[in-house]
Amino acid sequence: MKKKAKVSSSAATPQSLQQTVTELINAGKIEEALKKIQVRLMFAPKDTWFLHEAARLYRRSEKLDEAERYYLRVLAVNPHDLGSLNGLGLTYYDREDFANAEKYYQMALSVLPSYAGCRNNYGIMLHKMDRYQEAAEQYQLALEADPNHLEARFGLSSVLAHMQQLKPAAEHMRRLLELSPQDARTQCTLGMVLMQQGNFEPGWALYRSRYSKNNPRRFVNLPSINRPYWEGEDLTGKAILVHTEQGMGDEIQFCRFVTRLKQEKGASAVYLMCRPVLHTLMQSLPNIDGVIILDKDNPATLPEFDVWSLLLDLPRHFVNSQDPFALQPPYVFAPPQIPEQWRLPSASFRRLRVGLVWKGSSQHANDRNRSLASLSVLHPLWSVPDIEWVSLQKGEGEDEALNAPAEFPILALGHQVTSYADTTAIIDQLDLVITVDTSVAHLAGAMNKPCWVMLPAFAIDWRWIKGQETSPWYPAMRLFRHSDEKSWTEVIGRVRDALAQWHDQQTKA
Structure with a gap:
């Protein structure tokens, strides 16, 4: 064997x-x-x-x-x-x-x-x-x-x-x-x-x-543009393209710096590349020669230009200027004639209109902290009398306004909005906007509309300077921060008290 x-x-x-x-x-x-x-x-x-x-x-x-x-x-x-x-x-x-x-x-x-x-x-x-x-x-x-x-x-x-x-x-x-x-x-x-x-x-x-390519957490990727990057040098005789980046709120907040490139840096022409939903709004900015839609699926033909910059690199070139925060609002505007679609019914006597936003995009890294669980969290505000509530909520949460309980009436408009120009037409007719930290806060601020922003308890965005209840970016804005309790209930209670006081002041004026 x-x-x-x-x-x-x-x-x-x-x-x-x-x-x-x-x-x-x-x-x-x-x-x-x-x-x-x-x-x-x-x-x-x-x-x-x-x-x-x-x-x-x-x-x-x-x-x-x-x-x-x-x-x-x-x-x-x-x-x-x-x-x-x-x-x-x-x-x-x-x-x-x-x-x-x-x-x-x-x-x-x-x-x-x-x-x-x-x-x-x-x-x-x-x-x-x-x-x-x-x-x-x-x-x-x-x-x-x-x-x-x-x-x-x-x-x-x-x-x-x-x-x-x-x-x-x-x-x-x-x-x-x-x-x-x-x-x-x-x-x-x-x-x-x-x-x-x-x-x-x-x-x-x-x-x-x-x-930076060496940043493992980089959240901006440089587009491939075959022109020199602008480093703050004199722009006399040169055209510059400014490329948008990050979120809608960033674009609304920092587009103000684009308007200064001609007068203060000598640019012969200034072009801004923005997202489609902001195109109409950005066309109203002064001192800009063209607004180009950023569409990866249908790239636009670019004008002739000499240098380019990302939008949020502009502020560092003005930080030592007389006004480091650039144009004071308002610098974006509603249409001169409000479209019939957005014309709100005449407000009842002594009633004030207040717009609400309670959620941002769920894709935002800090959305779990900055957004409210639902519209119902804001229901204590309805105890202030003679307020007509208007929903500016777009996307997730807009159905809550459409199906609001009878005892908490609110005019739902956000679901019909297709651009930020639409939103400006609505905000222009309001007396106040109350919102979480999202793009509507920047839009109302840029329009110089009174706006109250409820900031999250944790991971507050860098643009809201620590300890301040106002913002150098938006003079008509008021910030509501969490106390040591870190509770939205406490914040909304203070908003409710401030709203009652504001209502009394407005109706007595």
Whole structure:
């Protein structure tokens, strides 16, 4: 009888196979590395190094079920394996299963409290869950274990900024830039913190890092335009194209600077590229030679120009001017003749019209903090008598105005609006706008319409300078901030009291 040939796992030793797998991973050959790992595990199913590498690679490839399975196999061999406890935390975090992620982070930290990487990962998760104070504590503990942990220091600075602790946030960011001077992510974030403190000159300069290719969190991509970028030099005899960026509110707020390029910088021609829904509105701006619609599916023919700039790079070239905030509102206007479609019924005697917006775009990174849960949260305002409520809500939430309870009547118009020019026609007929932090706040502010903005409890946008109840950008605007309670109920109670007082003043005037 012939003897069966003995199968060998490999001529290579486990150590040499580890080196081969590591080299394949470093070369980006993930599938080949996994094949080598699987061969090894056929003959050594409890080899924790290979099990852990398989789990790590599957997570990296977003195959989270496989990653979980291999991490659990490691823990079956060694229940205190720190890499696998932390890895399972990361895997569950990727699934947004935060309860299990927290469980495994805490298990790892019970084994090694000074595990800085795990502290940082735990802080990131808590930060995402809006558990800001707990996140700050984890980042701080990570830094106590490793003062040079760059990610933990960035996380701590970010969460402090979100909690409006701007001074210590800026201090941590400056320390981070000492350790890593070219960190574009930190440069950009520090720029926003400085501007929220009212320190605009260094803030605008650092804010340019928002589109740096070295910024892993860049939120602006430079368009491909084959012309020199304008750096603030004299524009005499030159035409400039200004390209929009970011949200609608940004475009409305900062288009004011475009109007100054001729008179103060000497431009021979000024062109503004904007989104379709803002085209009609932007055409009313003075000192502009053309407004071009930005449409990726149907690119417009561009006029001749010499240099170009992104819209939010303009303010830094005026920061030391007599008026760093440029044109004072109003600088956008409703149509001279209000279209019949938007003409509101005559208001009853002594009744005032107030427009409402309670939600922003759900795509906004901070929408969970800035938007209200529903229109019903604002129902306490209806206790103020003789107010005719008008809904400017567009998109998500507009159905609430269409189906409002009889005891909370509101004229629903937002669902019919197709452009910001339409919205200006409605706002022009109102006495006041009350809104969350969204583009309508900027539109009302740019029209110099009295506007009350309810700011979120956390992650307040940099343009609302800390501690102020008014805005240098919009003289007719009033800001309502959260108290220490961080409750919308408390904010809306103060809005209600202010509305009652304002109503009395207006009707007695």
